[in-house]
Structure formats: C-alpha cells, structure tokens
Amino acid sequence: MTAVTQVYVVDDEEAIRDAFTFLLRSRGYTVRTFASAREFLDAYRDDWQGWLFSDVQMPVMTGIELVRELRGRNTLLSIVLMTAHENVASLRESLSEQLVVLEKPFSAGELRGILVGGES
Amino acid sequence: MRILIAEDELISRKMLQSMLTEWGYQVVVAADGSEAWRVLQEPDAPRIALLDWTMPEMDGVEICRRLRERQTPTPTFVILISARTATADIVTGLESGAHEYITKPFDAAELRARLRVAQTVTELQESVAMHSQVLLAMKEQVALIDEHGMVMFTNHAFDAMFGFAPGQQIGRPIVLFDELSSAEHAKRLAEIISKVEQSGVWSSEICHSRADGSSFWTEAQVSRVLVSGKVSYVVVQQDITQRRLAEEQTASLREQLAHGSRLTTLGHMAAGLAHEINQPLAALRLYATAVEDMVATLDVPDLLDCVKRIDQQSLRAAEIMRRMRNFANLGSNKREEIEINRLIQEVLAILEHEFKRGRVRVDVRLAEGSPCIRCDAIQIQQVLVNLIRNAVEAMNETEFDERVLTIEASVDNERVSVRISDAGCGIDPDKMDNLFKPFRSSKASGMGIGLSICRTIVESHGGSISVEPNAPRGTTFRFAIPLVEPARTA
Numbered sequence: 001m002t003a004v005t006q007v008y009v010v011d012d013e014e015a016i017r018d019a020f021t022f023l024l025r026s027r028g029y030t031v032r033t034f035a036s037a038r039e040f041l042d043a044y045r046d047d048w049q050g051w052l053f054s055d056v057q058m059p060v061m062t063g064i065e066l067v068r069e070l071r072g073r074n075t076l077l078s079i080v081l082m083t084a085h086e087n088v089a090s091l092r093e094s095l096s097e098q099l100v101v102l103e104k105p106f107s108a109g110e111l112r113g114i115l116v117g118g119e120s
Numbered sequence: 121m122r123i124l125i126a127e128d129e130l131i132s133r134k135m136l137q138s139m140l141t142e143w144g145y146q147v148v149v150a151a152d153g154s155e156a157w158r159v160l161q162e163p164d165a166p167r168i169a170l171l172d173w174t175m176p177e178m179d180g181v182e183i184c185r186r187l188r189e190r191q192t193p194t195p196t197f198v199i200l201i202s203a204r205t206a207t208a209d210i211v212t213g214l215e216s217g218a219h220e221y222i223t224k225p226f227d228a229a230e231l232r233a234r235l236r237v238a239q240t241v242t243e244l245q246e247s248v249a250m251h252s253q254v255l256l257a258m259k260e261q262v263a264l265i266d267e268h269g270m271v272m273f274t275n276h277a278f279d280a281m282f283g284f285a286p287g288q289q290i291g292r293p294i295v296l297f298d299e300l301s302s303a304e305h306a307k308r309l310a311e312i313i314s315k316v317e318q319s320g321v322w323s324s325e326i327c328h329s330r331a332d333g334s335s336f337w338t339e340a341q342v343s344r345v346l347v348s349g350k351v352s353y354v355v356v357q358q359d360i361t362q363r364r365l366a367e368e369q370t371a372s373l374r375e376q377l378a379h380g381s382r383l384t385t386l387g388h389m390a391a392g393l394a395h396e397i398n399q400p401l402a403a404l405r406l407y408a409t410a411v412e413d414m415v416a417t418l419d420v421p422d423l424l425d426c427v428k429r430i431d432q433q434s435l436r437a438a439e440i441m442r443r444m445r446n447f448a449n450l451g452s453n454k455r456e457e458i459e460i461n462r463l464i465q466e467v468l469a470i471l472e473h474e475f476k477r478g479r480v481r482v483d484v485r486l487a488e489g490s491p492c493i494r495c496d497a498i499q500i501q502q503v504l505v506n507l508i509r510n511a512v513e514a515m516n517e518t519e520f521d522e523r524v525l526t527i528e529a530s531v532d533n534e535r536v537s538v539r540i541s542d543a544g545c546g547i548d549p550d551k552m553d554n555l556f557k558p559f560r561s562s563k564a565s566g567m568g569i570g571l572s573i574c575r576t577i578v579e580s581h582g583g584s585i586s587v588e589p590n591a592p593r594g595t596t597f598r599f600a601i602p603l604v605e606p607a608r609t610a
Contacts (some may be wrong), residue, residue: 009534011199013399013400013402013403015399015400015403016399016402016403016406018403019402019403019404019406019407019410020406021134022406022407022410023406023409023410023413024259026410026414027413057395059404082402084394084395084396084399085391085394085395085400104398104399104402105398105400105401105402105434105435105438106405107405107406107409107431107435108405108406108408108412108431111406111409111428
C-alpha cells in the first residue's frame with residue numbers, strides 16, 4: 001500500500017481547520033479543509049482517497065449524516081469523526097460499522113497513532 | 121299529634137276522649153296508672169299526657185316523678201288533672217315534674233289552650249333535640265364558649281379528639297393552643313375575640329400535640345353568636361392533618377423538582393460550555409504540537425519545553441471541564457424502578473393549580489398493568505412537567521371548552537410510551553426540526569432550554585422523544601423509555 005498523504009478536514013471551527021493544516025503540512029501531508037459538510041460534498045469526487053477528519057456537531061448537516069452519505073457512495077476515504085461532546089461511547093454505538101472517533105481536545109500523539117496505523 | 125289520657129273514671133275518660141278527638145288529636149287511653157306508665161315507656165309513646173292525679177295502682181304524681189328520672193332530651197309533657205285545688209297540692213303536683221296543672225271541673229276552652237301550649241313546647245323540644253343530635257354527630261369539633269373563654273357546650277367529636285369524657289370540659293376554660301401557659305392562652309384568646317368582634321370571624325390552622333407526643337393539625341374557626349342574649353363564641357375545628365400531610369408532600373416534591381431542574385440545567389449548561397471550550401482547546405493542542413514539530417530541529421530547549429507546557433495546560437483545562445460536566449450529571453443520577461403511572465399522577469398533583477388557572481380539562485389515560493421504567497424519577501417528572509406546561513401554555517388562545525390536555529401512557533414494543541397532546545396553537549413547521557436543540561426557543565420569554573433538556577434526559581434513559589402536529593389543531597409530544605420487568609417476589 002502506498003503512503004496516504006492526502007487529508008481532508010471538515011469542521012465549522014476555523015481554528016481547528018487552521019491548526020490541522022499547520023501540523024499536518026509540516027509532516028508532509030496535503031491538507032484540504034472545508035467549513036461544512038455541504039461544502040465538502042460539493043467538491044467531493046468518488047475517486048478521492050486518504051483521510052477524512054470530520055466534526056460531528058455541525059449546523060445543517062452533521063458529521064454522522066456526512067458519513068452516511070459517503071458510505072452510500074462507497075467512498076474510498078478512511079473516516080475519522082471528531083467530537084467535543086462527552087457521549088463518545090454512545091456515538092460509537094449508534095454508528096453500525098466500525099469508525100474511529102476522536103474526542104476533542106485530542107493530542108497530537110492520538111492523531112499520529114491514527115495516521116501511522118492507517119499507513120501500515 | 122298523639123295524646124295519652126290516663127283516667128280511671130269511665131265517664132270522665134270518655135268525655136276527654138271525645139273532646140280531644142274532636143280537636144284533631146289521636147288519643148291513647150289508659151284506665152289506671154300502671155297501664156299509663158306502660159304506654160309511656162313504649163318507644164313511640166305519646167309526647168303529651170293528661171294524667172289524673174288519683175288513680176289505682178300508680179297515681180299521676182308518681183308517674184311524673186318516674187318520668188322526670190328518665191332524663192331524656194324530649195321529656196313527655198304532662199298535664200296533671202286533679203280535683204285538689206289547694207295551692208300546696210298544686211305546688212306538689214308541679215314539683216313532682218308535671219308541666220301543667222288543671223283543676224276539676226275544668227273548662228274545655230282552657231284545656232284546649234293548654235294543650236296548644238303543650239304542643240308548641242313539645243315541638244320545640246323535638247326541634248332542639250334534632251339540632252343537638254346533628255351537632256353531636258358532626259365530625260367537626262364544635263364548642264361553645266362564653267366571652268371569658270369558658271366552655272358551655274362541646275360535641276362528641278370535640279371531646280373525642282382531645283380525649284375528654286363527654287361534657288367533661290363544660291365550665292372550664294377552653295384550650296385551643298396546648299403549648300401556651302394559661303396566662304398566655306387567656307391573652308391569645310382575648311386577641312382572637314377582639315378580632316372576631318372586628319371582622320365577625322377568626323380562623324387559623326393550629327398544631328396540637330397528643331399525650332403520646334404525636335401531633336395533629338386542625339383548622340379552627342371562631343364566630344360570634346348570641347345565646348340567651350349573651351355574647352358567646354362558637355369554635356369549630358376540623359382535623360386537617362391528612363390534608364396538610366398531602367400538601368407538605370406536594371411541596372417537597374415540587375422543591376425536589378425545582379432542585380432537580382436547576383441541577384439538570386446546570387448539567388446541560390456545563391455540557392454546552394464544555395463543547396464550546398473544547399473546540400479552542402483542541403485547536404490549541406494542535407497548534408502547540410505544530411510548533412513543537414517546528415522547533416524540534418532547532419537547538420532551543422526552553423522554547424520546546426514551553427510549548428510542551430502549553431499542551432499540558434490545555435489538557436488540564438479540558439480535564440476541568442470534564443469534571444464539571446460529570447459532577448453536574450452525577451448529582452441527580454439515581455436510577456430506580458418506578459411505575460410510570462405513579463410519576464404521572466404525582467406530576468398532575470403538582471400542576472393541579474396550573475390546570476385550574478389555565479381552565480384546562482385534563483384527560484388522563486394511565487397505562488394498563490402498571491409498567492415500570494428504570495429511571496431517575498425527578499428527571500422524568502421534569503420531562504413531564506416541561507411538556508405538560510408547554511401544552512397548557514400553548515392553549516392560552518384556545519376557546520375555554522376546547523382546552524383539553526390528553527396524557528396517555530401505554531406499553532408499545534418493549535417500551536413505555538407517554539403521549540402529551542394539546543389543542544393549542546401548534547408549532548411552526550419550520551421550527552419542528554430544531555425544536556429539541558438548545559437555545560432555539562419559539563417563545564418570547566423562553567431560554568430555549570426546556571425541550572433540549574427533555575431530550576437529554578430521555579436519551580440518557582435510553583429513550584427517544586418526538587413531536588408531531590395534531591389534526592385539526594395542536595401538538596403531540598411523545599417520549600418512550602425501555603420497559604423493565606418488575607422484580608418478582610418469590
């Protein structure tokens with residue numbers, strides 16, 4: 001498997017998008033950010049590969065709805081959901097398939113673990 | 121009216137009998153004293169008796185003495201008839217218990233007039249007896265006191281409640297407040313009486329203690345009456361211990377609910393706050409890591425150290441938020457198995473006055489078979505209170521006779537479901553989607569937190585909540601929580 005270097009970030013928080021860009025770009029990833037799920041879907045193409053980090057609680061379309069939509073389209077992306085809410089366990093339960101959920105604020109170590117694990 | 125004629129002389133007896141019959145009385149005759157006495161002992165004996173003094177076996181005066189010993193509230197009215205005209209004889213006759221004395225030969229008109237008096241007196245006695253029986257039988261405690269607070273009359277309930285023998289308190293000072301000394305009591309009573317003189321009536325709730333240390337509550341009312349031209353006061357007391365207990369329970373329940381509501385609101389705000397603060401903290405940690413990466417290759421150990429500390433402190437702030445949120449959640453997190461019907465009934469008791477004020481008719485259909493849920497009772501009641509209050513409020517503009525609130529509990533698909541339906545103004549379809557999200561109130565004065573708290577509570581109990589419009593008007597809220605099989609006792 002070739003090294004995955006493309007990362008998409010969907011979050012309505014500008015600081016999160018910005019910080020992701022700073023951190024991952026310095027580590028050799030290509031980062032593309034979106035302020036909403038709708039904005040992401042407008043740009044999305046079915047042949048996109050790499051990582052998608054999406055926030056859960058967003059207005060209009062939530063991260064969970066985005067996941068459902070992408071799964072319906074048999075996406076190739078590896079999806080990680082991020083939440084600042086406490087109920088990570090119930091969130092994991094409510095999603096039928098296995099899905100990585102990061103609880104904000106997560107550490108760079110947790111993030112690195114996911115990215116490195118996905119590459120091996 | 122029935123009258124007994126007791127006369128041993130046949131002609132006199134017949135004459136009296138025909139006269140009285142002509143005047144419209146029903147006549148019972150006795151030819152001697154012992155027969156008369158037998159008649160008077162019957163349960164429905166005549167209330168008026170014409171007794172000849174001189175009779176064989178038992179004379180009229182002896183019958184009078186025996187009658188007087190009976191001490192009944194409705195004594196027989198006795199007219200003694202005798203040929204003895206001496207004053208001493210008349211006095212003896214009346215002192216033996218006779219009410220009237222007529223000398224032979226008597227005048228028919230006089231006898232008739234005296235019988236009318238007798239009739240009036242006996243009817244009055246009957247009426248007094250009836251009233252006093254009613255008074256004695258009442259469950260309220262009644263006492264009559266004079267203007268110095270001395271007891272003139274008590275009914276059975278009064279004596280029984282305070283543990284007195286019937287009539288034992290008559291002639292003694294009344295005791296309304298058992299914790300006061302007699303001097304203090306007299307002063308207090310004087311104040312009450314002056315209040316009654318000013319405004320006609322005084323009433324208050326009073327706590328009494330029994331000899332065994334237990335206590336009970338009465339509602340006392342004092343009002344002014346005139347008895348034999350003297351100012352007296354009627355004291356009526358009613359045992360309200362049960363009512364007070366019920367009121368106290370409702371008040372304590374309402375207090376718990378308010379407290380629970382504050383805690384849940386706090387928890388909800390903490391959760392919201394945590395979410396808001398975790399966002400910048402997440403960004404902060406990522407920035408710090410990015411800086412760490414950037415300076416790692418440079419030889420500036422202090423800078424690297426500083427950046428690591430920024431990350432540590434961000435984590436610490438996040439930890440504080442987490443603890444605060446957990447604290448607010450745990451504060452009211454007692455789960456117990458409880459019947460949904462009981463929760464509904466308690467909430468209805470609490471909201472009773474709001475239904476009255478809002479002129480809302482409540483149609484309650486409790487669940488069959490007493491299903492239970494495992495829940496924090498206070499939290500579920502809060503959901504009920506929130507939804508019911510919203511429903512009542514929604515019907516503010518509805519015609520009075522259409523203000524019907526329906527609350528229905530049922531079991532459906534292993535879940536206990538509660539439906540709260542109003543005939544109110546309905547909800548704007550555009551607002552339905554965001555109805556359960558925080559800070560989205562559609563009410564002018566609302567914070568927009570009620571329904572979002574309801575959802576948080578219901579979901580934390582493994583349930584769900586939904587809303588739909590009613591036809592032709594109003595809204596239905598429905599929440600469902602998993603059913604638990606009640607614990608079976610072996």
